[in-house]
Amino acid sequence: MGLFSSKNTSDTTTAAAPATDLSALTGDYTIDASHTTIGFVARHAMVTNVKGSFNDFSGSLHLDGSDPSRSTAAIDVKMDSIETGNADRDGHLKSADFFKTDEFPTMTFRSTKAESLGGDDYRITGDLSILGTTKQLSIDLEFNGAAKDPFGNERVGFEGKAEILRSEWGLTWNAALETGGVLISDKIKLNFDISAIKNAA
Secondary structure (H helix, E strand, O other): OOOOOOOOOOOOOOOOOOOOOOHHHOEEEEEOHHHOEEEEEEEEOOOEEEEEEEOOEEEEEEEOOOOHHHOEEEEEEEHHHEEOOOHHHHHHHHOOOOOOOOOOOEEEEEEEEEEEEEOOEEEEEEEEEEOOEEEEEEEEEEEEEEEEOOOOOEEEEEEEEEEEEHHHHOOOOOOEOOOOOEOEEEEEEEEEEEEEEEOOO
16 A cells, blocks of 8 residues: 555556655654544354443654655554443453553553555654553554545545554453464454544745
8 A cells, every 4th residue: 555645546447547646745744633543353162252442642753755754643542442332341351451541541552664555655664652551553454535624624545454463562351262272362453444634834
């Protein structure tokens, strides 16, 4: 996915449209939390998926339309904002068994590398910090386009996905099942649907 190019939806039998001038996208952006989703999926009891999200976060992007490798991203997530649709489960996730939100209230991501994978596909790599542990995370992103909204804001949008092993960040709590296996998967799928607004010059 290209962080900075618009999708070509024309028929593949026709000539490709001229490349768009991406220089206008270069600049600093603030993530619009009201139109952004930071979500996750965990396997539960070996048979189904539990989906959740974090509802309180802030972040910024720097996009370089001429050289995507110079682009950066930073996100801070309030761990108390976790929501899975079940209050008891949410409380357990905030407890000492999992995120210890009283002691570690924030999860952070700071990019260290950005690269184009061709077309609208990109990969951004950085440091993900949870429970005081920092490890590298790579996120594959797809650029969904850029537009000016009815309020005059210049917006860009991205979809992203990644996978982590939660145990690498010290999230090891689990329970064995009588039929074999464990209650919660180690592998967690992360998904991002990001809308960001360009800062005023």
